[in-house]
Amino acid sequence: MPVIERGPYLKILILTIAALVTLTACQAMPRHFKPALEEEGEVYLYLQPLPQEADRLSFNLEAVSAIRSDGLEVPLTLSLTELKGGEMHRQRLLAAGVLPSGAYRGLSFKVKNARVRTEDGVASLQTPESATIIDNPFQVERKKASLLNLVFKYSESVRGEFSFTPVFSALTPGKPVIGLVGYVSNYASNTVTVFDKQSMQVIGVIATGRGPKGIAFDRVKRLAYVAASDDNAIDVIDIPNGEVVSRITLNTGDNPQELALTPDGKLLMTVNAGTNSVSFVDPFALIETGRVNVGDGPASILLDPSGRRAYVFNTLANTMSVIDVAKRSVITTVSLDSWPSRGQFNSRGDTLYVIHELSSYLSIIDPQTLSITKRRFVGMGMNSIKVDSATDLIYAGKKHDSMLGVYDPFSIISVDSIRTGGAASYMTIDGEGNNLCVVAPGRKELLFVNLVSRKVVGTLDVGEDPYWVALMGER
DSSP states (O other): OOOOOHHHHHHHHHHHHHHHHHHHHHHHSOSOOOOOOSSEEEEEEEEOOOOGGGGGEEEEEEEEEEEETTSOEEEOEESOSEEEGGGOOSOEEEEEEEEESEEEEEEEEEEEEEEEEETTEEEEEBOOSSOEEEEEEEEEOTTOEEEEEEEEOHHHHEETTTEEOOOEEEEOOOOOOGGGEEEEEETTTTEEEEEETTTTEEEEEEEOSSSEEEEEEETTTTEEEEEEGGGTEEEEEETTTTEEEEEEEOOTTOOEEEEEEOTTSSOEEEEETTTTEEEEEETTTTEEEEEEEOOSSEEEEEEOTTSSEEEEEETTTTEEEEEETTTTEEEEEEEOSSSEEEEEEOTTSSOEEEEESSOSEEEEEETTTTEEEEEEEOOTTEEEEEEOTTTOOEEEEETTOSEEEEEOTTTOOEEEEEEOSSOOSEEEEETTTTEEEEEEGGGTEEEEEETTTOSEEEEEEOOSSEEEEEETTBO
8 A cells, every 4th residue: 555645635624624624714714804884984093103213212101091071981992002202203192982973182101110311320200190181172073084193202201311291292193195196905904095105104994895805996986896795796986075975886795805896997996705706896977787607715806917817716616707798708718726815917918927825836927828827836825926117027925924926927936035034925016116005914014115225115004904005106
């Protein structure tokens, strides 16, 4: 009887069972539990980088509350509890919370354990026994999220290096420059984080339907379409004003995942994991005009550069459905390795790369013949991929790896790696800034990686379980 090498086969079997159990559980009951906003609104407090003079200071934040106009205090959930001046050199999410709608007079901060580093060592600072109130009127609107930028005033907070009373000013960001706008969808927060890709700062938060996932930008109409997965709908956001202006309703149980907008902006497509289908949506009339069935477990959709064909990756069926967009029909179904998750075209559009979470191989497909021309070993667990149309280099990430691989497009050999500090679930490229934008859900961050130095040059704090990033000027 032949001896079977159990290690690799057992590993594949365990990963396959785990993936199937996870997907089955997700389909049987929603992963998302945060209720939609009704009479309430939300507020997000982002702390701007501390001034250089605060590098010697550190303190603990015990509580932050919003103070209503009637004096009632509503506690917020802290994202940071220890602030070290020497480490606060970027904008950070400080606190957030769901609040009753209405007028608020300001914020209160309760601190403790303030220390300052001196020539003689670390000295403790006296802190107030009660919370410090910062008067700054703001409004919480029903079903909307708002953002306040906090600026720390060091010279007013530290007095004679013996006492510490925190002083902040609070600012509401102005309207964004449209060409610099980016969005991150936060599945478990029911929000979209709005950021300025040039300053690499969060400039707004938009409350959406439940479970936002894929995003598609219409750069001409300046609209964003967001798949509200748990609401079986697509929210339409006016980008200049940062507001949800309309909603496209799909069928109950559709569970839309990702979106694709044709280059002319006349057709929006959504892949529906709950019903194994793809919907065709008229973005002008805001209605679904048709649908087509695809394989089991569709997770991702990709349009070819011409917009004539769409490619749907069916994770449970281990197939790729090829759709004729004009005829709204499936042309053929291509068999793939286990758990195909995403695909990307090269710059010429004559090569399609497909990654698989439960296969160690990357599939290279000829989109004309729809045949697999090559399979290249890249390792198990690939779940994110981006091809740079300027260089054709392939950037790929694994589900449980904090390193991104950089692959030569001809040999599919790794030529470099990028340390991100956390696994990447989705990536795109800012063509103007020449940065790779990486969604890191485990860290609740969006990372900016410079494509020349291949170093992280910026980091944003976003919401819970971030899923997608879209931005103006992406390539």
